[in-house]
Amino acid sequence: IDVEVVKRNPGVRGFHVVKRRWVVERSLGWIMMHRRLARDYxxxxxxxxAVIHIASIDNLTKRITDETTPTWRGTY
Structure with a gap:
């Protein structure tokens, strides 16, 4: 696994887009759809x-099979 640490630009004040951060934010968002991971139980x-692995497996199977499973946010 290659890890690339992206540092903030000291010359820019306020918010600015950090390279590839959206990938991490998206992945965490998908994992947080599972109720047990919404809080630290x-x-x-x-x-x-183990619960993170289960959530990741569930997300992967949803993408492969194109089927959805009920989440705690209530799919109607």
Missing amino acids: ETLPASSE
Whole structure:
């Protein structure tokens, strides 16, 4: 895995777009659609990691099969 750390431009004040940040924000948004990850209910980090894996698998299967599963936000 290659990790690229993108630093802020010290010459720019206020908000500015950081390279590829939208990918992280989008991924976190998809994961947060699962109720157990909306709050920190887990006591062990391993439990949180397992729930994140389950959420990622669910998101991947939704994209592959083009089917949706009910979420806590209420799909009507």
